[in-house]
Amino acid sequence: MMRRIALVLAAPMLAIVIALAVSSVFLLLADVSPAEAYGSMLSYGTEADSLVSMFNRAIPLYISALAVAVGFQMGLFNIGVEGQYRIAAVVAAGLGAKLSLPGPLHVGAIFVIAVVIGMAWIAIPAILKVTRGVHEVIATIMMNAISFGITAWLLGGPLKATSSGSSLILGTDQLPESARFPTLNWLVEGLGVEMRPGSNLDGFLVVAVLLGVAYYVLVWRTRFGYEVRASGHNRSAAEVAGINPKAVVLKTLFLSGGVAGLIGLSYLLGSSPYRYDTGFPQQYGFTGIAVALLGRNHPIGIAIGALLFGFMERSSQILDLDDIPKEIVVIMQGVIVISVVIAYELVRRYRQTQQETAVTKATDLSPHEATA
Amino acid sequence: MRKNLKSLRLLFALLAVFGLVAAACGDDGEDTGTGDGTETTEPADDPCVVDQDALDAAIAAVEEGGTDDTDEGTDDGADLDGSGMRVGMVYDIGGKGDQSFNDAAFEGLTRAQEDFGFEVEDLEPSAGGENRGELLQLLADEDYDLIIGVGFAFEEIIAEVAGNYPDITFAVVDAAPEADNIKGLVFAEEEGSFLVGAAAALTTETDHVGFIGGVESPLIQKFEAGFVCGVHAVNPDIEIDSTYITQPPDFAGFNDPARGGEIASSMYEDGADIVYHAAGGSGGGLFETAYDNGDVWAIGVDSDQYLTVGEPQNERILTSMLKEVDVAVYGAIEDFISGDTAGGATVFDLSIDGVGYSTEGGFIEEHVPTLEGYKSLIIDGTIEVPDTPGS
Structure with a gap:
């Protein structure tokens, strides 16, 4: 058991170490001391306001990663999240500003609009996938391009602000008070932490946490989640077991888009x-x-990843003040992702050979005969 | 296999349909009534068309008065001392090195620093610009005395941050939010664009010119409106092709020389012989295309691009619409150091040479008297240059 936990932790830790090492090389090439750069990132990034900002930055990343992860669970790659959230946001903002409803209802209505538009935007790739076998990667990428175009058109046309507060910034009408989300500043203050004026802990954090819990329950504690995972592991086995693959694909993609x-x-x-x-x-x-x-x-793993990205983006801002190129953080993020993928693959293979040896031992065959 | 082929065909069919829909939408967005303007607008109603006698009188008056270039007196401030002060600047997307807008602000900042000797910190926002507010706040927390935001996108966020730091003076280029501690530095881009439009109209041999905007935002539309007005002031029958590279929120149009070049090339093929751009870094593609074509002209924007683009491409740069961002930034810093920490808007228009046109290269030398005539008519209010297209 301990060994298993160690193995699980080994991969991400290894990845971060590799990322720090690679970034250090680039920093040295840029004639900057890595220790100084990481030091100032760490001290600025752990200030109260920076931590609040880290959470705020992590929220949309977390939700986005959940949307992607739902698809990954059954081997579907929804690369169209970008297009889905942008068009959902512009429609939700534009229509939301036109509604007048009491507080919670107003927010709820905006949620519903956003989810419906997100689902609508993945409907075409989903239907193409199950009826014609069109690969969802191609279809969702194409839908991204269309989404960007329509979003721009909506912003400049039908949903353009009627009562413009600014003559230069193009946008939808401002959402009324009733549509706004409360902050969690009371929580921060309750912890005895003082923030600078202008800093807010986004109340949407609660939504993100709830989504994470729902995701966990759905994937690991429901029949549907079992079907999704089963189809992801071995489609034909799942089909033989009586799982309708098309229905699962449709539901998963709609969930992802929503x-x-x-x-x-x-x-x-x-x-x-x-x-x-x-x-x-x-x-x-x-x-x-x-x-x-x-x-x-995994919902916890994604949370850690989102917070890590949020931390890096926030703390990189201090680097310019110290005349250190902040682009180093982009390199770091890229290297972390690549090394995580590689590290997990290495760990997986290690486990597999271990299992194989265990099986060989148990069946009392020589390795040579077992592989033959 | 056959099934795959069928699905492929379906995909292509769908793509084609989407392509058509997208193209149709695109067309709607691009024809903002400029090409049609010539047919629908009666010359008599056109505020841009002036009485020839008035123009002649203005030209005569300008020639009599000689060049009334008043010295801005920016060098007078050299005895001001800003040491011990700290000035922070946050650029817009693109950042330092864009050879255009941000660089002009940087130049103003650097010149002021050389003259007054204060401490400087300049920051660039993330690629999407979401962290403008956080960067302003970062500088405010570090107790910078004057914090400058470069670009209209700062309009609201700087007001928000400034509200929390009443003891710090802020300045913003291209916007003028109302606040006691924000200096707004705005430009009459339409007036400068009017003059290069007039220069284009006086020079064109095909009676056909073009305008390329980077992103179809209200700010860039000011350039188009002024340019169209200037062209029509000289000759209402000149045809104007008007195109924007991207629509907001896609700001790639400010940094896409390839698309800029393609659009320019299609305009030249279509018969235009002069193309004006307000597209930041995309203008590079226009200059290249104009140079390759040989017998057509390009018009630069913001800085004197005859000087910044360099040889040999600048042979085909007729003139540039000058927008003196550096002068404005320098001036705001100078005011601040000399003790004027109050907010308020300054409009940099033709009357104080905040905008203008360049004669570098000598290609429009013969038209300078006429252009000066128009300039004086704009300054005295006879011509009111519209700042939105189609109005």
């Missing part, structure tokens, strides 16, 4: 200026893939 629809809401509902505008964050969908890989599709 979760993807929620990614942008933490920004829309939780941070000023409470609207979809040209500053709306992009790339969460793609970064989510890296985070899901990093977390090995």
Whole structure:
């Protein structure tokens, strides 16, 4: 048992060590002391405001990684999360601002819109997949391009702000108070931590945690989750066992798209200026893939991965002040993801050979005969 | 196998349909009524068309008065001392080294630093620019005395941060949020664009010119509106092709020389012989195409691109619309050091040479009197240059 835990931890630790080593090489090439760079990142990154920012940054990454991970569980690669969350966000923001409902209902309505649009956006790839066998990677990538185009059109046309607060920034109307998400600042203050004015702990953290729990229960504690995992491990075996593969593919992809629809809401509902505008964050969908890989599709692992990315992005900001190229963090993130993938593969193979030797021993055959 | 082929065919069919839909949408977005403007707008109603007599009078007046270039007096401040002060700057997407907007701000900052000797810190936001606010806050927390945001995208976020730090003075280029401690530095881009539009109209031999915008945002539309107005002021019958490279929120159009070059090339093929760009780094593609074509012209933007682009491509740069971001940044720092920490907007327009046109290269020498005439008509309000296209 201890050995198993050690093996599980070995891979990510190894990956981080490799990433630090590779980044150090680049830092040395740039004539910067790695110790100084990591030191200032660590001291700035662990300030109270930085930790709050780390959580805020991790929220959309976590939700995005969950959306990707649902698909990974059964070997489906939804690379269209980027397109799904952007179009869901712009529609949710645009329509949400036009609604007038009491608080919780308003937020709920925006959630529903976002989820429905996210699902609608994956519907075409999902249907193509089960009816015509079109690979979901191709179809969802194509849908990304279409999503970006339509999002731009919606932003400049139908959903453009009618009561513009700013003449220069293109955006949807601002969401009214009733549509905004409360902050968790009381929690931070309750812990006796003081934040600078302007810092907020995003209340969407609760949503992210709930989604993580729901994901765990769904995948590991329900029949549907079993079907998903079974189809992911061995499709024909699952089919023989009476699992309808098409239905599972459809449900999984819709689930993935629906979760993807929620990614942008933490920004829309939780941070000023409470609207979809040209500053709306992009790339969460793609970064989510890296985070899901990093977390090995496990809700806890993904949380750690998302927080790690959030920490690196926040703490890299200090580097410019010390005249250290902050792009080093992008290198670090890339190396971590690659090394995690490699490290897990190494650990998997190690385990496999161990199992094989164990089986060989148990059946009392010589290794030569066993492999023959 | 056959099944695969069938699904492939279906995929292609669907792609083709999407392509058509996308193309149709694209067209809708791009034709912002500029090409059609010539047909629908009666010359008499066009605010850009001025009475020839008024123009002649203005030209005569300018020539009599000689060049009334007032010295901005930026060198007077050399005896101000800013040592002990700290100035922070946050760039817009693209950052230092974009050979355009951000670099102009950097130049103003550097010149001021050389003259006044303060401490400087400049930061670049992430690729998507989401952390503008955090960077401003970072500088504010480090107690910088003056913090400058470069770009209209800072409009709201700088107001938010400035509200939390009433003792720090902020400045923002291209926006003017109302606050006691924010200096807004805005430009009359439409006025400068009017003059290069007039220069294009006076130079064109095909009666056909073009405009390439980087991203179809309200700011860039000011350039288009002014350019169209200037062209029509000279000759309402000149045809204008107008295109934007990308639509927001996709800001790639400011840094896509390949697309800039393709669009320029199609405009030249279509008969335009002068193309004006307001597309940041994408302009490089325009200059290359113009140079390759040989007998057509390009017009630069923001800085004097005849000087920044360099030989041999600058042979085909007719003029540039000058937007003196560096002067504005320098001026804001100078004001601050001399004790003016109050907020408020400054409009850099033609009257204070905040915008203008370049005569570098000598290609529009013969038209300078006319352009100066237009300039004086804009300054005295006879011509009101619109800042949105199609108005």
